[in-house]
Amino acid sequence: MASTRTNAGRYEPSLIEPKWQEVWEREGLYRASDDPNDPRPRFYALDMFPYPSGDLHMGHAEAFSGGDAVARFAAMRGFNVLHPIGWDAFGLPAENAAIKRGTHPKEWTYANIEQQARSFRRMGMSFDWTRRLHTCDPEYYRWTQWLFLKLFERGLAYRKTAPANWCPNDQTVLANEQVVNGACERCGTAVVRKDLTQWFFKITDYAQRLLDDIDELVDWPERVITMQRNWIGRSEGARVEFEIAETGDTVEVFTTRPDTLWGVTFFVFAIEHPLVRKLADAGGSASEAEELIRRLQATPLTNREQAESREGVRLGVHAVNPVNGEKVPCFVAPYVLMEYGTGAVMGVPAHDQRDFEFAREHGLPIRVVVQPEGETRDPETMTEAYDHEGVMVNSGPFDGVRSPESIGQVIRWLEEQGKGKAAVTYRLRDWLISRQRYWGAPIPIVHCPEHGEVAVPEDELPVLLPDDVDFRPGGESPLARHEGFVSTTCPVCGAPARRDTDTMDTFVDSSWYFFRYCSPGDATRAFDPELVARWMPVGQYTGGVEHAILHLLYSRFFTKVLYDMGLVSFTEPFPRLMNQGQVIYGGAAMSKSRGNIVEPMPLVERWGADTMRLMMLFAGPFEDDIDWKLIAPDPDRRPGVNAWLGRVYAVVHEAAGREAAEPESLRRLTHRTIRAVTEDLERFRFNVAISKLMVLSNEIRSTLDAGGGAREAAVALVQMLAPIAPFLSEELWREALGNDSSVHVSSWPSHDPKLAREERTVLVVQVDGRVRDRIEMPADASEEDCRQAALASEHARRFLEGREVARVIVRAPKLVNVVTSG
């Protein structure tokens, strides 16, 4: 039996916290129950799993403080909670660190995981540790590879040659983020474009569904939805075929403005367009065109995309405008992108700013075919393209037709004439998953001279990552240099064959981990569909906005593929998403180069995990950034929330041992607070919830000082504090309040509506909208009572002297506004 009479002493987190951490672990408090007969409703509380780059940082501390509060709150409200943890453990930093320190990526990775796991335990996170996973474990990436094969089977994984950023010094492909000002972020060498054959996932097949199903995301931050929409980038318009006069080739263009077809004065190809060389030959411009292509092909992708050059080479051939038979000159120019639309565009300088600039640079004619209502644009005097609505002119049968209706009319006409058709284009491109790196899941494909790309049979998975690899940069990718890995036999014919030596983008690993948590030990399949059906979709997903696009889009894509495979019955994995803000310092991101990094774990050691959590959750709205310099300007000063926890500690101990009757005013406050805090936590308004708990604890203090009892209030306070400060509340719950089992399995307090209702209220008396008096009234005062009281108010009457009362507006029992005239 725990003692109910604990000598209060001082609040010492360093004594309290490790003690309860051990007890919780021993009691298996946070284990999710897979028992189908468990009567509790299920709740899947998911936090974006961390990358083990070192110890936990402030971002983790914030995100997980919120996610853990969500999970604990749900558990106390009677849910069977699944709150798992794992590590997104493949990736480049492990290799870079390994190169720098001369250790194996595996050692570095697992050491960091252990460190983070220790820190999570120290923070008191309510994880079900039995479900822990690491994406770099063969038991996990075996199924990543299996999923690759499923996509391959369905034609959703394919290989094509595509340009990539290539560092000639490190002999490797770089992601766009690793190219800084056109140079390799690690060695500073100028990056070049290089065509490589690489694996892609055909996410573009799902573009429309990814867009449509946004409707199923019932609780996502608006801005994340917007980012996803923009990234998919649907545009509607038409495809129109042009013929090349000199060669007879036909070329398709995509346009969102078919109503400007009569304004076409030139035609432009992207440098990678397959017809360019042929047309240059035909037009006698082969050498200039070749020179341009060679020069630009070497420029890194990121640079070229930022360049705003309007240079271009006249090919010497002409395109025939299908709407009026006009021949216009063709160009090749870098401002047209092969990656978007068809890689060729019609040039309408009067109505497209880029075309306008190009026309001015090359002395091309400009023809206005859409005039703004009541105005006239003259090509001679125009300084920019006119791309708004207007009336069509110089457009044959369409003269006088107004936009936006004109666009649809022209499309219909094009279709009737067989010259074009309505079309939709997406900005979204296929997902390039190949990485010429070591520390990732090997792509389970064998290249056979006879049979081409052959899937590794499922029962031969995983394709293990060899340990004894030279992963330093240089030459080919690390796996390509490992003869024992590369040489194998063809699964079809048994002839000597070579393994694919690419590894997968780590976003592949993280696109399905939330399924694995549902049945983490399953050695026979990626996940158990029955358990997934039971736990998913995720009840609440918590993580940073930095994953607003890629991770979330890829996970949505995977879920839809699994749905199409019949393995899951839902199409969106995360209907509810909550983004924490960033923790910054002095208005800027924390970074080594700025030297402004604050580490969470030393603060946890000094002040306690509960204090760390409270600092995070009390600082402001969860989704807002926290500037650490503003909320904790002096690192040696005791944080305010730590002092408050100390007062809670004292107050609860005192209240626990007090026999005196509890005043009704305190009881009313307690029940009002229960109602309010419950609502606040449902909406993740942690900062507001905490402020209300502070009000309650202040009131308990006054009550005790006045000799009153406060046990009911103290019990409620401790329970409501549990999701936010789990250690202190457990200590108080068991030691001060004398409970035998954990506060974290206790039932969330409920309020008595009768007590929560206000019984007296302050009536505000206004004269002409200005507050002139406040009168205490019973909460059930009638309109007439309020009117009488207001008009009787001496304070108010002083302002009514010499004026006539025109109307009296009564909002019983809160407000009366006396309106005067004259």
Next chain:
RNA sequence: GCGAGAGUGGCGGAACCGGGAGACGCGCCGGACUUAGGAUCCGGUGCCCGCAAGGGCGUGGGGGUUCGAGUCCCCCCUCUCGCACCA
């Protein structure tokens, strides 16, 4: 440029539906305890006038709707974030 969001005390931030602006906390000021305090406790704290009672002003700026606007509408300014040659 396009898209999204935000401007409230010295600071972080509260304010449900249009109804008491500034909850709660930090900081600061004063006091108590103290050799001391970066500890603890008590009181004060939007700005201006006033000894006070009290009054005036006040939610980025300007206009509007309303008995009443931080909240709704229009215009403007500033900041943050995302995308950025997307045809």
